[in-house]
Amino acid sequence: MTVKEMAQTLGLKVLAGEGGLEKKIIGGYTSDLLSDVMGYADAGYVWITLQTHKNVMAIASLKELAAVVLVKGFEPDADTVELAEQEDIPILSTTEQAFELSGRLYRLLHP
Amino acid sequence: MIMASIRADLHIHTFLSPCGDIDMTPRNIVRMAKEKKLDLIAITDHNSTLQAPEVQRVGEKEGLAVLCGAEITTKEEVHCLALVETETQRVELQEYLEKYLPPIPNDPDFFGYQFWVDEEENVLGEVPHLLISAIEQNIDQVETFVHSIGGLFIPAHIERPRNSLFSQLGFVPPGLKADALELSRHTNPDDFIKKNPYLKLFKIIQSSDAHYIQHIGSVYTEFTMEKPCFEGLKKALTLL
Numbered sequence: 001m002t003v004k005e006m007a008q009t010l011g012l013k014v015l016a017g018e019g020g021l022e023k024k025i026i027g028g029y030t031s032d033l034l035s036d037v038m039g040y041a042d043a044g045y046v047w048i049t050l051q052t053h054k055n056v057m058a059i060a061s062l063k064e065l066a067a068v069v070l071v072k073g074f075e076p077d078a079d080t081v082e083l084a085e086q087e088d089i090p091i092l093s094t095t096e097q098a099f100e101l102s103g104r105l106y107r108l109l110h111p
Numbered sequence: 112m113i114m115a116s117i118r119a120d121l122h123i124h125t126f127l128s129p130c131g132d133i134d135m136t137p138r139n140i141v142r143m144a145k146e147k148k149l150d151l152i153a154i155t156d157h158n159s160t161l162q163a164p165e166v167q168r169v170g171e172k173e174g175l176a177v178l179c180g181a182e183i184t185t186k187e188e189v190h191c192l193a194l195v196e197t198e199t200q201r202v203e204l205q206e207y208l209e210k211y212l213p214p215i216p217n218d219p220d221f222f223g224y225q226f227w228v229d230e231e232e233n234v235l236g237e238v239p240h241l242l243i244s245a246i247e248q249n250i251d252q253v254e255t256f257v258h259s260i261g262g263l264f265i266p267a268h269i270e271r272p273r274n275s276l277f278s279q280l281g282f283v284p285p286g287l288k289a290d291a292l293e294l295s296r297h298t299n300p301d302d303f304i305k306k307n308p309y310l311k312l313f314k315i316i317q318s319s320d321a322h323y324i325q326h327i328g329s330v331y332t333e334f335t336m337e338k339p340c341f342e343g344l345k346k347a348l349t350l351l
Binding site: 033034035037046051053054055058060077096 | 140187250278281
């Protein structure tokens with residue numbers, strides 16, 4: 001499944017990094033501790049978080065994540081958007097909270 | 112100009128912090144700081160400056176320089192020290208914290224009391240809202256505000272596994288305008304810089320983060336300045 005297909009199926013808004021919408025998704029990781037994500041998320045994962053700091057994109061790039069989804073309608077900081085465009089890593093958005101979105105993504109990836 | 116070596120512990124909690132021990136009263140703090148041969152301390156309770164002026168007053172009488180400040184919890188739950196020079200700046204900082212601290216009531220049985228007291232340990236007031244919550248301002252907004260009032264901005268215990276730059280944001284954000292970075296008492300600064308050479312560009316300080324009286328001065332930073340005061344510290348930080 002691609003990031004674009006996930007966004008369409010789950011009704012996620014694309015906020016930045018459209019260049020990366022064809023990236024393949026192989027899993028997901030839900031966490032708001034960036035140190036934890038650095039240690040445990042894998043390449044091709046979608047990262048579900050409420051953190052909006054630019055370090056999010058630095059870690060997404062370092063770990064080769066497929067996309068970042070911000071929950072609860074959180075908006076990325078301006079420099080976070082800039083990095084997403086530079087790195088072609090999509091930032092998506094939902095008004096749902098992390099529990100709900102994680103559940104729906106899990107079901108989508110493990111039908 | 113005669114320069115002296117100044118021992119500073121710039122991160123000390125009081126009884127006001129819900130996690131601060133009951134013995135952390137103005138008089139006890141000043142007495143212990145002097146016993147530990149500190150020349151300069153800063154009072155940095157969680158998201159509040161309300162106890163600091165009284166410690167400063169006692170310090171003045173006893174010949175110990177005390178700076179007012181706070182340990183701010185940013186939206187990312189990163190702890191950052193804000194230190195100020197004047198009472199006007201302290202009031203500005205206090206108003207900022209009250210504006211952005213969420214109105215979650217404190218449960219003293221669970222979190223601890225949030226009283227501040229005078230020299231004689233008479234209660235001067237109680238903060239109703241939980242001080243250890245995160246304020247509704249991100250780390251860049253906090254940095255901008257603290258500098259806008261002329262204060263010093265120092266991310267606290269950056270290497271700790273909780274509420275630190277490292278734990279919350281993974282690493283020190285490039286371009287962060289920090290006057291210094293603080294290490295906890297659990298880390299040797301030389302080893303730390305060896306492991307994190309990219310932080311060489313920052314000034315590194317170490318302070319106790321004392322919540323209990325016996326921890327005051329357990330680590331400190333040595334500065335060279337004319338006399339222990341805010342202006343001296345600001346200058347000395349550029350020389351570190």
